[in-house]
Amino acid sequence: MRTFLMAVATSALCATAAAAEVKIGMITTLSGGGAGLGIDVRDGFMLAMEQSGRDDITVVIEDDQRKPDIAVQLSDKMIQSERVDIMTGIIWSNLAMAVVPAATAQGVFYLSPNAGPSALAGKGCHPNYFNVAWQNDNLHEAAGSYAKGAGYTNSFILAPNYPAGVDALTGYKRFYGGDLAGEVFTKLGQTDYAAEIAQIRASGADSVFFFLPGGMGISFLKQYADSGIDLPVVGPAFSFDQGILQAVGGAALGVVNTSQWNKDIDNPTNAAFVETFEAKYGRLPSLYASQGFDTANLILSALETADPSDADAFRDALRAANFDSTRGDFAFGPNHHPIQTIYAREVIQEGDIFTNKIIGTALENHADAYAAECKM
Template identity: 40%
Template structure:
């Protein structure tokens, strides 16, 4: 007969083994999501909108994704590619996140895409959509709830062509998204480009560019200037007296992240978008009302796309029973896109980019006096990005 000490030892050993066996299961109770966005500097408003909306979605989903509690790990990329790489590696290696959501800017996405996807961690972009990731650089571990960069800007090129503008002045920041913007405008515009001007990212003084525009006297100007760049450009454009003489078409230059600072200087200006706060469907109306109530501000595309990113994650994880270890099953669930997007109809191409509608919008005032972009007309329906044929994923 074994002594009580022996029996106690066996019991202790058994309990230790049970605890050891249960620890991985307990560790998997929460799904870890790494959220990497630009949260400081002149462009911080963009990332802050995305973060607020993603956190709002998690709250609306009861703090769970696919039935699993969520641990959200937030990182500020500071709009610096080297900083972003260091921080995203920390999310993967130290924090052991199951999925990464972000970033805001395309130069940051270009820097972090390979480290994340090489680690076989899914990367969901709630905004940036550089052309290389849609075409030859596509990855089975990458999805975007936004757009391929060219598409939003292509709206302005299409509108400029249809309105008979014979000359166009192009102005964008000198990085991947800026180059994609110019490429998008040129896709449908067949008139004369009088100037194609690139300025350093985070430029805030546009006096020399405005002097060139005044001298060139184009029929219209197209610009892509997100965040603080857009705030300053629009104010200076108005002050220079150009707003009353030369129509301005844009993307992300006049939107809900910049309008509070631009004020009435932005009224009446046009933009291309895949969404607007006044998009007429029940889920979008509820989202905008809730966001305004909680944040005391009107949401921009950065917010709605981040909200959709959380809904996409929730739908995919429901399909896999909350599991993330079977990568093929999780990719198939992402591709299925089983969620109700705030934009309405939504599906993915095999390169991980959405098939969706695009609109011309115009800055106007809401009944509460706040500025917002409002839909003027639909320009593209169920639009598939032009780089899909270059993607090797089948």
């Protein structure tokens, strides 16, 4: 098990230690197939910490290997022996469900930089739980809204057969409103989509919506492009983030996808973020990196006005969300999930690099569907 203890921006000349050290525990995925996401979140987060210049914050980073049991062990260790004040970092919803309820029940603040399962947004919401990214359904709802606006009336929709996949299709249908040419649940981790593509071809659909995160999406898009089917494709940003677009290549060109962030959102914070991230890590940031960066800046802004030891004051400071987000204005809804604008992006090629360009707004100031169920 690797532990990185990073004292942020250590200053050798600092003679007196700061009065109260703040300890942040980050559990994220740094090895295995899903490591690209965790690494982006971590890099975005650490970039903001470094830019803050604060030397009284310690970040403990651990790798959950995408396994819920390991995430739980790490979280117990962080809470009980490391005595962290704030936790963050988890990418996957099933890991978040294993860790977050126990952590918040023990009085730790948890800020999610990615996973947004519906259970934690609705009945299972908690005063110490904040989601800085999105509720899981949001980007799919935006895709449905975009499809409706584009005049599609007969979509073929597919997603893996697991809770987030079911949520994805539900989210799409919530805003789409047209007929379905087909609705297919694939196997989680499936790599061959020949059978589904044949069904799409035979279905008479006028558009395709898919939620296949990571490698599944790469496989689907390559095979879809090779099949000769010419229907428009819509999806959430998870299959079109900066990390995997290069692996999909030309097969993704022109595909519309929905995201709360893109590198061309026009505000000074975002411009500086994209520039400094690229300078430091030698690659363009993804939406995951922007989420890590925003999470760190939210924590930093709250630390300006309150200390985590004063839980009520610190919670109010987090809720105020008084920081410059890469997304522009940032505000929390009553269940501590963002109310935000979600954009439609198109995959384009800039020189040798494949990336996204915003082509319109899919949903304006959008809150999630579960906020009403949250009582806190």
